[in-house]
Amino acid sequence: MKVESLVSRDIFYLTMMYAFNGVHDKVPLWGHLRRIAGTITGPHAIAGDFNCVLSATERVGGNVPTTEIEPFRDCVADCRVLNINVIGSLFAWNNKQKPEERIYSRLDRVLVNKAWCDHLPNLYAHFLPEGMYDHTPCIVSRSKQTQGKCSFKYFNMWGGSKDFIPIVRSNWEKYNDNENATNIKQKQVEELQAQLGRDPTDMLLRSIEYEAVHLLKELSIARDSFFSQKAKHRWVKEGDSNSAFFHGLLKQRKHWNKVIKVEDIHGKVCDTPEQIQSAFLGYYRQLLGTTHTTNKVHKRIIDQGPRCSPNDCSRVLIRPVNAIIL
Structure with a gap:
């Protein structure tokens, strides 16, 4: 899909996709994506349900065979595309089964090439709660943040x-x-x-x-x-x-590394640099500057339980250690 911006007149290319479930069924798709990416020199995004994960950490509750990961990973490397930043639900799909049989996977994602990053560097994908469905809806937005000061680093x-x-x-x-x-x-x-x-x-x-x-x-x-x-x-x-x-x-x-959105102590979503800074300061001021009362320890309650005499404590502490104790 070729998209032209009404404001800047820049041209962008968008590939929307839905992959088959089977590992072998996806082989033609990986080759097709390579051919598309090889013909596009401008900003290019590939988004949709890939029905595959890039690493074992992107699935919870089920096994991830390497035969599933490697073809997808090789395709992403050959297409020279990268994941954009994600907020919200990282695992964009779950099987909606009983709690003990539930599986979560990151099947949906948005991949972009370098040209896209250069034109829209602050882009991020917000995955919302899925509700009654098995996939989460996704909104791609541009962060309001601008580049701040960078600290000095030694290499x-x-x-x-x-x-x-x-x-x-x-x-x-x-x-x-x-x-x-x-x-x-x-x-x-x-x-x-x-x-x-x-x-x-x-x-x-x-x-x-x-x-x-x-x-x-x-x-x-x-x-x-x-x-x-x-x-x-x-x-x-x-x-x-x-x-x-x-x-x-x-x-x-x-x-x-950027914090795009955060909720403050009152549950308000903050997305500007000033609001995010204020939210963090408010949280730690409440955490570090608030006096909390603790329940008083009553000696009469402790006396109701078993107690060791000082001699008993000494004998336990100096008792030889054996293999059974270890």
Whole structure:
């Protein structure tokens, strides 16, 4: 589905879907989604009932075979789409059975590509209570929040450089843009290699190119270490390419850390930054600044139960420990 904004005239692409229940029945669907995603370069969202989960943690009350997870996970990776932030009911489906037979699964979701994240960075999906149905209704909205101030963070890759301490001492406030330095060195290496392609007998040019490639490798390792720590994804390994999909994961994690809505102590839903801040302050002021009365312990009630004499207590405490006690 091709959608045009009446305000900005931007073009968006939306794929609505409903997947079959069987694992093998969904195989053609995964291939179809790959073909659709491969032909779209603009903002693209895929939403609906996938009838599948991405991990075992997305189901409660039933087993999740790997044969169900892996094809869907591979399709999501190939389509280079990500989950948008979710509030409300994470498990969008349940089988409505008796309590001891109830199964909850996250079958419904909204996936978007990087272009969509760039155009609508504060998008989130609100899954409402399902009522009498087995699936929860979903409303996709845009958060009212704006980017605030970011705290300073230290990254481990900095300490791996021999020049780290001298740079910090000489110019504390100077920012070292590793990403920009890597891109510049990459272009220099490409130019040198192009010259070598025209004249591979130039020994001086070979030496310069060799040193440039060595420095580029060091910068690339530092860059990947930086983004690996920032993304906090275990599957990221040293040497992984710095792709647009990788940067999309960083934006996704940053968006997930946002508090989009919260209820205050009076049950009112707060969705603006000022209201959310006031709700948290009000809760902790009540929690930490309120005096609570406790029930008085009556000695006469304690005396009605069995009591140990001081000697009995001493014997119990110094009694040897044996295997039966352990």
